[in-house]
Amino acid sequence: MSIKKVICWFLYRGIAIHLPPKASKLNVGQKFIRQFLAKGFVTKVGDNVNIEKGAIIPFSLSIDTNSGVGINSIITGPTTIGKNVMIGPYCIIYTRNHKSDRVDIPMIEQGYEPDKPVWIGNDVWIGSRVTILPGVRIGNGCIVGAGAVVTKDVTDYSVVGGVPAKLIKTRK
Numbered sequence: 001m002s003i004k005k006v007i008c009w010f011l012y013r014g015i016a017i018h019l020p021p022k023a024s025k026l027n028v029g030q031k032f033i034r035q036f037l038a039k040g041f042v043t044k045v046g047d048n049v050n051i052e053k054g055a056i057i058p059f060s061l062s063i064d065t066n067s068g069v070g071i072n073s074i075i076t077g078p079t080t081i082g083k084n085v086m087i088g089p090y091c092i093i094y095t096r097n098h099k100s101d102r103v104d105i106p107m108i109e110q111g112y113e114p115d116k117p118v119w120i121g122n123d124v125w126i127g128s129r130v131t132i133l134p135g136v137r138i139g140n141g142c143i144v145g146a147g148a149v150v151t152k153d154v155t156d157y158s159v160v161g162g163v164p165a166k167l168i169k170t171r172k
Contacts, residue, residue: 005059008040021053021071038063046083060117070128077115082122088146093118093132121156141171 016037019030031050039045042057046065051057054072063069063081070089077095081087095118099110116135120126124138127146132138137153144150145161145168154160157171 001059005041008037009059012037012041017054017056019053022050052089064122078117079120080117081120082124082140084122085120085124085126087126088128088130090129091126091131095134097134143171 012034016030016034019028019033020026022031024030030053034051035045035049038049038051038057041059042061042063043059044062044064046063046067048066049063050068052069052071052073055069056074057069058075058077058079060078061075061081062079064083064085066083067081067085068087069075070087070091072089073087073091075093079093079095095115097113098107099113100107102110113134118132118135119137121138121140121142123140124142124144126144127148129147130144130150131148132150136150138144138150139154139156139158141157142154143159144154144165145159147163148161148165149163150160151164154165159168159171160166161168
């Protein structure tokens with residue numbers, strides 16, 4: 001890992017993550033600062049990306065043009081976010097899970113499954129407090145209702161909601 005990545009990560013986690021939200025009356029260039037530092041340590045950051053206050057993002061994030069990660073959201077591992085994606089506040093994207101296949105060893109001692117990347121298409125709206133589980137693919141043009149827990153892939157132009165998330169309607 002390069003020194004530049006480490007420095008950008010430390011500055012992001014130590015300072016930028018605590019700056020006011022983009023819509024705050026106090027504008028100190030927080031959107032630009034978070035985007036600039038993220039470009040220094042994550043896989044890809046497109047133009048006009050908004051990473052909000054408190055958002056925890058991994059080195060393995062790829063986020064495309066005009067997309068955003070909401071206030072206090074958490075992304076834990078390899079995640080690809082397309083263009084024009086809105087991720088609301090307090091969302092969690094998990095990319096790995098605890099092992100639980102053996103009953104002779106406590107789950108806490110079994111370690112973790114390998115990462116299963118999450119993929120989010122273009123023009124997607126993910127409401128507040130959504131949880132997305134490992135390996136899920138959310139297609140283009142989808143809407144995920146607030147509070148949903150997405151356990152399975154979501155096909156293009158679907159509107160889903162609930163726990164677990166189920167199809168409500170299609171947009172096409």
